Amino acid sequence: MAKLSAAQRGKIRRLSQPKELAPDEEGGELNIVPFLDIIVNILIFVLATVAVTFTSTIETNPPAGKSAGVRSSIPQESLNLTVLIVNEGFSLKAQGGNVAPGCLGVGSGLSIGMRGSQYDYTELTKCAAKLKGSNPAYAEENQVQISANPGIPYAIVINAIDALRTTPDGRSPLFENVTFGVSK
Amino acid sequence: MTETAEKVSMPQYKAALRRETRRRAHEPDINFLNITAMLDIMTIILVFLLKSLGESAGSVPQSDDLRLPTSVLRTEPSQEGVIVTVSKTQILVGDNRVLKLPSRESMVQSGVGASNKRNGPNDLYITPLGNALAKARKTDKILRQKKGKDPTISEAIIIADGTTPYRLLIEVMFTLGQNEFAKYHLMVMQSKDKG
Numbered sequence: 361m362a363k364l365s366a367a368q369r370g371k372i373r374r375l376s377q378p379k380e381l382a383p384d385e386e387g388g389e390l391n392i393v394p395f396l397d398i399i400v401n402i403l404i405f406v407l408a409t410v411a412v413t414f415t416s417t418i419e420t421n422p423p424a425g426k427s428a429g430v431r432s433s434i435p436q437e438s439l440n441l442t443v444l445i446v447n448e449g450f451s452l453k454a455q456g457g458n459v460a461p462g463c464l465g466v467g468s469g470l471s472i473g474m475r476g477s478q479y480d481y482t483e484l485t486k487c488a489a490k491l492k493g494s495n496p497a498y499a500e501e502n503q504v505q506i507s508a509n510p511g512i513p514y515a516i517v518i519n520a521i522d523a524l525r526t527t528p529d530g531r532s533p534l535f536e537n538v539t540f541g542v543s544k
Numbered sequence: 545m546t547e548t549a550e551k552v553s554m555p556q557y558k559a560a561l562r563r564e565t566r567r568r569a570h571e572p573d574i575n576f577l578n579i580t581a582m583l584d585i586m587t588i589i590l591v592f593l594l595k596s597l598g599e600s601a602g603s604v605p606q607s608d609d610l611r612l613p614t615s616v617l618r619t620e621p622s623q624e625g626v627i628v629t630v631s632k633t634q635i636l637v638g639d640n641r642v643l644k645l646p647s648r649e650s651m652v653q654s655g656v657g658a659s660n661k662r663n664g665p666n667d668l669y670i671t672p673l674g675n676a677l678a679k680a681r682k683t684d685k686i687l688r689q690k691k692g693k694d695p696t697i698s699e700a701i702i703i704a705d706g707t708t709p710y711r712l713l714i715e716v717m718f719t720l721g722q723n724e725f726a727k728y729h730l731m732v733m734q735s736k737d738k739g
């Protein structure tokens with residue numbers, strides 16, 4: 361068999377070299393990598409900065425005046441619980457009248473005082489549960505009227521609503537239906 | 545002379561060239577990872593996130609002027625209703641400011657002030673808020689009719705700062721009630737602990 365000459369071997373070597381693609385020919389697509397880099401950065405920035413807060417809403421109706429309490433349904437024998445938030449604590453009123461201090465029967469005075477400088481929501485829950493459990497006729501009642509002194513912050517009112525929502529163990533509902541009263 | 549003697553014929557030369565080309569040919573090196581498809585997905589996620597966050601009624605920007613109170617409630621926030629925002633310094637209906645609020649001490653005494661009331665300082669009706677709500681009610685009434693909901697009432701989402709005095713809260717609710725808003729959704733932030 362005839363052998364290739366040196367010139368032919370050189371030519372074959374040169375011609376058989378794999379062709380390198382020019383940078384703009386690679387993949388044949390528009391180079392959008394820098395653009396996508398920016399997008400990824402924005403995505404990470406948005407995810408890191410947006411504080412995901414979970415919100416909820418408490419349903420209620422227009423406030424009731426002192427004389428015209430709006431109660432959606434009043435059974436014959438009802439507790440008619442009203443919680444007044446004052447600067448010194450909670451004053452509770454039920455069918456029998458003012459709830460006495462310490463949630464012990466009927467009597468004058470502040471039903472639940474402050475614990476230190478804080479409102480005692482635990483006692484409020486206990487007292488509401490006690491009042492609701494005092495008569496089987498109150499078992500179905502779920503409405504409470506909340507009223508407060510003019511300067512009481514909204515957050516305190518919401519905490520009181522939370523405290524009245526379920527029993528201390530959190531298993532049974534107490535007063536989930538809230539209406540607001542106008543304090544004069 | 546020697547070279548001429550070794551020179552092969554053209555077909556043989558071409559065959560040798562083809563052989564050599566095949567031998568040296570190799571798959572092109574992957575010198576970059578093609579992540580375009582993945583980045584397409586990420587772009588879609590980004591657009592989706594931005595859109596959903598912006599449109600959600602539950603997305604309330606928290607600032608020093610407006611910090612929602614916390615609640616143990618775990619229910620889904622209601623999306624239905626005209627949004628009334630009560631911050632430390634102003635009242636808004638939707639995105640429009642209707643009233644600049646006085647100092648907190650003043651609000652405890654007489655709410656938003658006699659000049660903004662219908663009948664003096666003891667009245668609960670806030671006139672500028674009432675005017676804005678009357679307009680909002682008209683629009684909402686038509687919307688509710690179109691949606692097949694009860695058009696005789698409207699609903700309101702109240703977004704109020706945690707420090708809002710009870711007096712102001714009642715004034716806002718009373719004004720809403722006077723403008724045929726009969727159901728309110730008080731927006732709160734979910735929290736694990738009571739208080």
